[in-house]
Amino acid sequence: MFAAAFLILGDTLLFTIENYWLPLLGRTHTSPTKLVAGWSVGLESLEAFVEAPLSANTELPQARDARNSNVVLVSAPGAVGKSTLAREIAARTGAVYLDLAAADAVGANTVTGGLAKSGLFGEWTEQKTTLLIDGLDEARLRVTQEAFEAFLEDVASLCMGRDLPVVMFGRTGAVQDAWLVMESLLSVSVLEIGYYDAETAIEFTFAQLKATRDGSRHEEAERSAIAILLEKLRDETQADGGTFSGYAPVLQAVAERVAKEPNPAHLIASVEKGEKPVTLQTVVNAILERERGKLSSITFDDPTLSSRLYTPEEQLRRLVARVFGTPQPSTIPMSGSDAQLYDAALSTWLPEHPFLNGRGNPSSAVFEAMILVSALQQGDTAKKAIALQLGRGVAANPFLADFYYDAAESGGRRALPPEHVGIIYSSIRARLAIGEAATLDITGGEDAADEESLEAEVEISVMKKGAAKAQVIQFSTNQVGTFHLGPHVEDVVVSVPLATVEIGAGSEATLVAPVEIDCSRLVLNGNRLIVEASLAQGPSPVSLIAGEYRGGITSVPAIRGDATLSVTWPDARSHPWTNFASEARADPDARIDEALRRLRKFVIAFRSHSKGSLARLKDKLDHERMTKGTGKAVLALMKEKNIITTDGTMYFLDPDRLGGETGATYADCVAKNFQEKTIRFIEEALANDA
Numbered sequence: 001m002f003a004a005a006f007l008i009l010g011d012t013l014l015f016t017i018e019n020y021w022l023p024l025l026g027r028t029h030t031s032p033t034k035l036v037a038g039w040s041v042g043l044e045s046l047e048a049f050v051e052a053p054l055s056a057n058t059e060l061p062q063a064r065d066a067r068n069s070n071v072v073l074v075s076a077p078g079a080v081g082k083s084t085l086a087r088e089i090a091a092r093t094g095a096v097y098l099d100l101a102a103a104d105a106v107g108a109n110t111v112t113g114g115l116a117k118s119g120l121f122g123e124w125t126e127q128k129t130t131l132l133i134d135g136l137d138e139a140r141l142r143v144t145q146e147a148f149e150a151f152l153e154d155v156a157s158l159c160m161g162r163d164l165p166v167v168m169f170g171r172t173g174a175v176q177d178a179w180l181v182m183e184s185l186l187s188v189s190v191l192e193i194g195y196y197d198a199e200t201a202i203e204f205t206f207a208q209l210k211a212t213r214d215g216s217r218h219e220e221a222e223r224s225a226i227a228i229l230l231e232k233l234r235d236e237t238q239a240d241g242g243t244f245s246g247y248a249p250v251l252q253a254v255a256e257r258v259a260k261e262p263n264p265a266h267l268i269a270s271v272e273k274g275e276k277p278v279t280l281q282t283v284v285n286a287i288l289e290r291e292r293g294k295l296s297s298i299t300f301d302d303p304t305l306s307s308r309l310y311t312p313e314e315q316l317r318r319l320v321a322r323v324f325g326t327p328q329p330s331t332i333p334m335s336g337s338d339a340q341l342y343d344a345a346l347s348t349w350l351p352e353h354p355f356l357n358g359r360g361n362p363s364s365a366v367f368e369a370m371i372l373v374s375a376l377q378q379g380d381t382a383k384k385a386i387a388l389q390l391g392r393g394v395a396a397n398p399f400l401a402d403f404y405y406d407a408a409e410s411g412g413r414r415a416l417p418p419e420h421v422g423i424i425y426s427s428i429r430a431r432l433a434i435g436e437a438a439t440l441d442i443t444g445g446e447d448a449a450d451e452e453s454l455e456a457e458v459e460i461s462v463m464k465k466g467a468a469k470a471q472v473i474q475f476s477t478n479q480v481g482t483f484h485l486g487p488h489v490e491d492v493v494v495s496v497p498l499a500t501v502e503i504g505a506g507s508e509a510t511l512v513a514p515v516e517i518d519c520s521r522l523v524l525n526g527n528r529l530i531v532e533a534s535l536a537q538g539p540s541p542v543s544l545i546a547g548e549y550r551g552g553i554t555s556v557p558a559i560r561g562d563a564t565l566s567v568t569w570p571d572a573r574s575h576p577w578t579n580f581a582s583e584a585r586a587d588p589d590a591r592i593d594e595a596l597r598r599l600r601k602f603v604i605a606f607r608s609h610s611k612g613s614l615a616r617l618k619d620k621l622d623h624e625r626m627t628k629g630t631g632k633a634v635l636a637l638m639k640e641k642n643i644i645t646t647d648g649t650m651y652f653l654d655p656d657r658l659g660g661e662t663g664a665t666y667a668d669c670v671a672k673n674f675q676e677k678t679i680r681f682i683e684e685a686l687a688n689d690a
Helices: 017-025 082-093 110-117 121-125 136-142 145-159 172-182 198-211 219-236 248-259 264-272 280-297 303-307 312-324 336-352 365-376 379-395 400-408 418-429 590-604 618-622 631-640 655-662 666-671 676-689
Strands: 007-009 012-014 054-056 071-076 096-099 131-134 166-171 188-193 437-444 455-463 471-478 482-484 488-503 508-524 528-532 540-551 558-560 563-568 614-617 644-646 650-653
Touching (some): 071 082, 071 145, 071 172, 082 096, 082 131, 082 166, 110 121, 110 145, 136 166, 145 172, 166 172, 172 188, 198 219, 248 280, 248 365, 280 312, 312 336, 312 379, 379 418, 400 418, 418 437, 418 455, 418 488, 508 666, 558 563, 614 618, 618 650, 631 644, 631 676
Parallel strands (some): 071 188, 096 131, 131 166, 437 488, 482 488, 488 508, 508 528, 508 540, 528 558
Antiparallel strands (some): 437 455, 455 471, 614 650, 644 650
């Protein structure tokens, strides 16, 4: 297509506007007669724009060369800056920018119809213009899987035989979905937006700071303050692989922090003395404290009010009320004249709060996350915050979990209600890039008469690129309540025999294997269920087990890829579940039946983290919830036969030895497909325990 001198950083080929997008797209000539909703041309370049690294994805098999593709997919975790990059490329090249979040719901004629209605079809045919399509994840949330695939096929049909590619931007999951549909139709490449490195992060943050005002007498000190804050953030977040301090919304929060500091030299001295740790939480809290300084402009009749009003907690409560449309919280008792002064001040301060964008919405994902955590702690807004996050599915806020961790500490132990588990997991998954993995495990007791059984343990494992082992995050919760998992459930094992699990928040729900749900009551919202295989190698089973099923699924579940579905509950053999119903095995020997359940629990506890091994924390499998009854005997034999080995802190599962010794695979255990060899293995374990 073209020749260009590419920028190479280390061993990575980087795709910048100057060396890739301009040579690829050139300066297009677009003259629409009438633009439809979501379509734009002639965008202005951003003064504060600083490019993040953009490189070719190496995780998806058969991905094409980005210099010679009909479609270029640009992927990134949530809030990394996809829309900013898309708009800047459109501004620099003159290409048409299509924002699917602002356009009508997508379908079979979205792009073809849009080109025709805008009077652009002639220029499209003559290759005088092309499209930058943004918001794949938002578009997917608003329509069915069929409508989304029809939209992608419409794009593919328009791109065949063209030299100018169409460029599509979306979060990790949406880009993977698009690639799966389109790669068999035409040449598709995938690029990934990375995080700002240490040097570029300073440039980006300083550019954001300068964009907030018309100059400063302290620019050198401000740059130094930015540099030291980012250095401390990197030190505090090393477990995240250095990516956290290169996240655009985090850098914007740092810029806001420095902008609110009248004396940057004082900030530098404070940080260097180590008076407070520099975390995202402390950076954002400092902004709230600076906002509180506005009280000094008011002279109250009661001078003590200055120390009691507009605290960070009060600001957050007021921001929650403004964002969610609930009544503003009442103020503490004060005289009529003081109340009048304060109300007048609030009417000015709140609309201009740095956490808001001037239109009543959060100004960044970081500030939104802090507002959401505050909303979750308030009875009148908690349900609204949960519903908002569940409705976003894969487009969840990627910073919610970070702020939630601090709020969830209870006596040195993290605790959260079951209603929050799903949105915390979706927040963590929103930070994943292609090739990274996260898993959710919830394990509860089985005896309603036992108080300890009412508790459950939550474990989230995250495997990032280049990491030697997974990061493990643990919470405690209980089985009194409902676990809401949202419309997109991926890589989840839930065993809560006393609890309710609710899936879905719209017209359809998607389960991406492996998924194992075992609960007292299962609720499937919507009227359609989609079961998808994982992109990773290995079996892709989905198993749903419940003592009671409730839901509105009316059509036969759609199975995509090499996935399998089994369901076990009363009346599971009725439509639409007939072909997927699995009878609960009942062995005449109750101990054999229990031991098979324990074997199943042990095996499905192991899941691969992308390219990692089948590993599990040793304490998790050794816990009484896993080993009670016949569990100790089964685990002991699995270790004796080297099906499970340990390094002292982790257990590792050898799938080949599992099959050789028990005759069962991971998929067999999920589907409860136990053969005679499995029964003999269980009998040997029980005999050893006699």
